[in-house]
Amino acid sequence: MTKLTLFGSPDAPELYPLRDFLQRSVVQYDWVDATADPTALPAGLRQAYAAGQRVPAIAFPDGQLLLNPTVQEVAQHLGWINKPSRQEYDLSIYGAGPAGLSAAVYAASEGLHTVLIEREAIGGQAGTSSLIENYMGFPEGIAGAELAERARQQARRFGVDILLLREGVKATFYNHRIHVDLASGDQLVARANICATGVEYAKLSLPNETQFFNKGLYYGAGASEAMFCRGKDVFVVGGGNSAGQAASYFAGFARKVYMVIRKGNLAATLSDYLVKRVTTTPNVEILYHATVQELAGHQVLEGIKLANSQDGTTTWHEAGKLFICIGGQPNTDWARETAIIRDPKGYLITGPDLVGRPSFPACWPLVRPPYHLETSVPGSFAAGDVRLNSVKRVASAVGEGAMAVTLVHKYLAEQDKMAG
Ligand SMILES: Cc1cc2nc3c(=O)[nH]c(=O)nc-3n(C[C@H](O)[C@H](O)[C@H](O)COP(=O)(O)OP(=O)(O)OC[C@H]3O[C@@H](n4cnc5c(N)ncnc54)[C@H](O)[C@@H]3O)c2cc1C
Numbered sequence: 001m002t003k004l005t006l007f008g009s010p011d012a013p014e015l016y017p018l019r020d021f022l023q024r025s026v027v028q029y030d031w032v033d034a035t036a037d038p039t040a041l042p043a044g045l046r047q048a049y050a051a052g053q054r055v056p057a058i059a060f061p062d063g064q065l066l067l068n069p070t071v072q073e074v075a076q077h078l079g080w081i082n083k084p085s086r087q088e089y090d091l092s093i094y095g096a097g098p099a100g101l102s103a104a105v106y107a108a109s110e111g112l113h114t115v116l117i118e119r120e121a122i123g124g125q126a127g128t129s130s131l132i133e134n135y136m137g138f139p140e141g142i143a144g145a146e147l148a149e150r151a152r153q154q155a156r157r158f159g160v161d162i163l164l165l166r167e168g169v170k171a172t173f174y175n176h177r178i179h180v181d182l183a184s185g186d187q188l189v190a191r192a193n194i195c196a197t198g199v200e201y202a203k204l205s206l207p208n209e210t211q212f213f214n215k216g217l218y219y220g221a222g223a224s225e226a227m228f229c230r231g232k233d234v235f236v237v238g239g240g241n242s243a244g245q246a247a248s249y250f251a252g253f254a255r256k257v258y259m260v261i262r263k264g265n266l267a268a269t270l271s272d273y274l275v276k277r278v279t280t281t282p283n284v285e286i287l288y289h290a291t292v293q294e295l296a297g298h299q300v301l302e303g304i305k306l307a308n309s310q311d312g313t314t315t316w317h318e319a320g321k322l323f324i325c326i327g328g329q330p331n332t333d334w335a336r337e338t339a340i341i342r343d344p345k346g347y348l349i350t351g352p353d354l355v356g357r358p359s360f361p362a363c364w365p366l367v368r369p370p371y372h373l374e375t376s377v378p379g380s381f382a383a384g385d386v387r388l389n390s391v392k393r394v395a396s397a398v399g400e401g402a403m404a405v406t407l408v409h410k411y412l413a414e415q416d417k418m419a420g
Contacts, residue, residue, distance in 0.1 A: 244266070
């Protein structure tokens with residue numbers, strides 16, 4: 001595909017979801033700051049800017065210009081919005097991060113009619129990583145989006161139906177099938193399912209946080225933002241690998257990157273190679289014992305107030321960008337009204353971890369115990385970060401995706417035996 005062109009005003013909040021989606025989907029695009037020379041813009045957009053509408057726009061290789069498009073409209077125009085090709089699948093997989101992609105590749109390559117449903121972009125958290133350096137087989141590292149794109153192509157080659165920008169919102173289990181309502185209003189039916197819906201970043205819970213969302217404050221650290229960090233002071237909140245990676249990547253663009261961490265050291269939360277990287281990069285500074293207390297700005301985020309828990313001081317800092325990479329909340333709302341047992345934080349409990357839970361005997365109908373990655377509903381499996389006690393690594397998510405498929409085979413064989 002030839003390149004798209006993305007036009008916009010750099011700080012427009014509508015722009016971030018578009019460039020994040022394009023970056024994570026490995027779509028090549030040229031970026032044009034539409035405020036720099038409005039007279040040089042394509043006609044439709046020039047008129048909008050002349051009328052004071054500073055909307056983003058995308059020009060496609062076929063000559064079409066979409067003014068202020070949604071991500072859905074862009075995906076539609078790229079031909080990526082498909083309908084399910086079957087009434088019923090052997091396996092439905094929710095979430096196209098490393099776990100879901102791996103499960104899809106293995107399942108379809110082993111002959112299962114498989115559908116993969118993703119509510120955002122392919123790749124999940126891994127797709128937002130600028131460089132994954134600890135995934136086996138890539139000694140120089142690989143951008144998360146590129147790894148995910150390769151997996152997507154592999155899944156398509158084996159015949160997986162990929163339903164992009166659809167979200168599973170409610171599941172019901174009957175007739176030995178899982179019936180899932182999608183936010184789009186469609187329903188998907190499958191004999192077995194794998195939940196690989198991962199986790200998403202927690203919020204800071206500050207009063208005016210939503211006001212600055214996508215206007216200088218971002219959840220996660222999308223690699224697409226790097227070029228907009230040039231010459232700025234950038235703050236990354238969090239001490240985990242995602243924060244460390246982001247700090248080291250943005251340091252190549254920003255004037256200075258501050259890592260804001262609550263603890264007094266990085267060793268407990270950050271891989272050793274990243275500790276060495278961030279502590280030796282001259283324009284990265286680690287602010288230990290620090291938390292963000294207040295946000296300030298007019299149209300966009302301009303400053304943050306940090307509190308130091310050790311000496312009790314607070315300080316205001318000019319902040320060009322604030323990336324929040326803290327904690328994780330599992331995406332399991334869809335399981336709220338099911339018999340699937342979750343822990344208090346919402347993680348799905350599987351296999352041996354279920355046995356001994358007070359609510360387990362009442363919801364488990366079989367004589368055999370649940371398989372290792374099986375939830376408390378037979379035939380419904382979980383893989384990757386969404387699972388209680390998972391390892392939170394690309395490799396382990398990929399491994400669990402593959403393993404879950406083996407267990408799906410066992411379950412389906414059991415069902416076939418019972419049926420006849
Ligand atoms: C910036 C960053 C850098 C990282 N770097 C590394 C690294 O270098 N090495 C490493 O090993 N690990 C790294 N990690 C961790 C690693 O990416 C995760 O452990 C891994 O992505 C987990 O995979 P997953 O498939 O379980 O879940 P996720 O990657 O979280 O994917 C879940 C997917 O499910 C989708 N989804 C959620 N709810 C629904 C729903 N209801 N319906 C449909 N879809 C849904 C989400 O949109 C998402 O795409 C990094 C993480 C981040 C954020």
